[in-house]
Amino acid sequence: MFDSLSEKLDRAFKVLKGQGKITEINVAETLKEVRKALLDADVNYKVAKQFTDTVKEKALGQQVLTAISPSQLLVKITHDELTSLMGGETADIKLDSNPTIILMSGLQGSGKTTFTGKLANHLKTKRGKKPLLIAADVYRPAAINQLHVLGEQIGVEVFSDAESKDPISIAKRGIAQAKENGNTVVIIDTAGRLAVDEAMMNEIAALKKRN
Amino acid sequence: MTGQDAVNTAKAFNDRLDFDGVVLTKLDGDTRGGAALSIKTVVNKPIKFVGTGEKMEAIDVFHPTRMSDRILGMGDVVTLVEKAQEQYNEEEARKLSKKIAQNKFDFNDFLAQLNQIKKMGNIKDLVGMIPGVGKAMKDVDIKDDAFKHIEAIIQSMTPAEREKPELINGSRRARIAKGSGQSIQEINKLMKQFEETRKMMRMMQDKGAMMKMMKNMPKMPGMK
Ligand SMILES: Nc1nc2c(ncn2[C@@H]2O[C@H](COP(=O)(O)OP(=O)(O)O)[C@@H](O)[C@H]2O)c(=O)[nH]1
Ligand SMILES: [Mg+2]
Numbered sequence: 419m420f421d422s423l424s425e426k427l428d429r430a431f432k433v434l435k436g437q438g439k440i441t442e443i444n445v446a447e448t449l450k451e452v453r454k455a456l457l458d459a460d461v462n463y464k465v466a467k468q469f470t471d472t473v474k475e476k477a478l479g480q481q482v483l484t485a486i487s488p489s490q491l492l493v494k495i496t497h498d499e500l501t502s503l504m505g506g507e508t509a510d511i512k513l514d515s516n517p518t519i520i521l522m523s524g525l526q527g528s529g530k531t532t533f534t535g536k537l538a539n540h541l542k543t544k545r546g547k548k549p550l551l552i553a554a555d556v557y558r559p560a561a562i563n564q565l566h567v568l569g570e571q572i573g574v575e576v577f578s579d580a581e582s583k584d585p586i587s588i589a590k591r592g593i594a595q596a597k598e599n600g601n602t603v604v605i606i607d608t609a610g611r612l613a614v615d616e617a618m619m620n621e622i623a624a625l626k627k628r629n
Numbered sequence: 630m631t632g633q634d635a636v637n638t639a640k641a642f643n644d645r646l647d648f649d650g651v652v653l654t655k656l657d658g659d660t661r662g663g664a665a666l667s668i669k670t671v672v673n674k675p676i677k678f679v680g681t682g683e684k685m686e687a688i689d690v691f692h693p694t695r696m697s698d699r700i701l702g703m704g705d706v707v708t709l710v711e712k713a714q715e716q717y718n719e720e721e722a723r724k725l726s727k728k729i730a731q732n733k734f735d736f737n738d739f740l741a742q743l744n745q746i747k748k749m750g751n752i753k754d755l756v757g758m759i760p761g762v763g764k765a766m767k768d769v770d771i772k773d774d775a776f777k778h779i780e781a782i783i784q785s786m787t788p789a790e791r792e793k794p795e796l797i798n799g800s801r802r803a804r805i806a807k808g809s810g811q812s813i814q815e816i817n818k819l820m821k822q823f824e825e826t827r828k829m830m831r832m833m834q835d836k837g838a839m840m841k842m843m844k845n846m847p848k849m850p851g852m853k
Contacts, residue, residue, distance in 0.1 A: 420662040420700045424699075427700065456663075459632065459662045459666070460631050460632030460633055460663030461632065462636060462663070465671065468670075493701060497697045497698070497703075500696075500701070501694050503666055503669060503693075504665060504666060504669055504676065504696055505675045505691075506693055508690065508693065510677075523646060528654055529655060529680055532654070532680070533652055533680055535685050536680060536686075536688040537678065539686070539688070540688050568685065571685060572685050613641030613645065614641075619645050623645060623646060626646055
């Protein structure tokens with residue numbers, strides 16, 4: 419998935435191959451390539467700039483041990499900085515409430531319904547949870563059906579009400595059912611929306627607040 | 630959608646909803662990875678999961694360290710092992726090892742093993758997790774149906790042939806080739822591969838041989 423980025427970074431570090439030590443010049447040259455690689459991978463400009471600045475600072479400030487080459491050192495620093503750029507620690511999903519309620523939001527076609535199924539399957543098989551899925555996309559009749567098909571496939575129950583056009587009411591009733599049946603996780607699949615669509619954003623903000 | 634668009638969308642949603650975490654879907658596609666690298670800084674919310682395909686199993690917990698390993702071509706052995714363990718079934722493994730010991734590992738087992746590998750996910754992604762190999766294989770086109778012709782060949786065998794590969798002589802090979810739409814060379818290749826797999830499996834299982842190998846190895850600290 420990061421093939422092209424990996425390749426370009428690899429090439430960037432080649433600048434340092436055979437160099438005895440880290441200098442302002444060879445680091446600058448390498449990091450120019452690293453920055454280009456990041457920008458080509460569509461990393462935000464400010465993020466890329468900040469990233470290479472940090473790596474440079476760390477590389478120049480480091481006592482170079484004879485045991486490692488400049489390119490190894492830079493790869494190591496880049497590795498640590500990439501990790502921290504992506505959040506550092508693994509951010510585990512919070513599952514302490516009973517039931518834990520997860521609300522999906524995002525653009526249309528971004529994969530919310532599919533992910534609702536995947537997450538339920540993951541929580542069921544790996545975390546011993548008993549999920550209930552709620553179909554709260556009231557704008558496309560096919561969406562309800564899509565969720566039922568996935569639910570069936572992974573053996574997870576789905577709450578829906580094709581008659582209702584009110585996502586909040588559907589969610590409320592779904593959660594009530596979950597409590598009654600001892601479901602430990604509830605995942606609410608919602609309709610896709612644009613962040614600029616005021617009415618739709620109000621709807622999902624209300625969904626979040628009321629549940 | 631570009632990485633920048635994805636990040637801007639996440640930011641707009643977060644400004645309004647103050648959500649807990651992000652899921653990066655379709656990471657199996659032609660994404661260039663930029664979103665994964667920018668979201669935390671721009672939105673200040675963690676990536677929790679990634680989606681890597683349309684199937685229900687195509688979900689991974691997002692581990693920043695492992696992702697850096699992969700970006701820098703260091704492989705991601707931890708994920709690879711986890712995926713293998715998920716598919717590992719104690720009971721099946723015991724049965725299989727018994728069959729290997731009795732030299733009864735057959736084409737049905739071979740097919741079952743292929744299916745296990747397939748269940749682990751997208752083959753190209755798996756290969757990419759092996760340190761050093763990902764880089765070497767980047768230009769090799771590994772399709773997800775890489776095993777398709779092998780499956781076709783095995784499926785063209787009779788049940789008796791699958792259980793007793795010794796039966797498969799020249800005329801049977803010709804029939805299998807025809808039935809599976811593969812050349813006779815492909816059949817021969819698979820038969821040879823199968824024989825080698827069988828041999829290797831027995832060798833690895835032969836504890837006596839393993840012990841001998843261990844004895845010849847230099848002493849390792851902590852080993853008695
Ligand atoms: N390749 C790939 N396709 C995906 C992934 N997640 C979802 N899709 C596909 O993207 C399309 C839209 O997904 P859907 O879940 O319906 O999106 P929604 O509108 O946000 O609910 C479907 O064809 C899915 O199969 C993924 O991780 N990888
Ligand atoms: Mg949907």
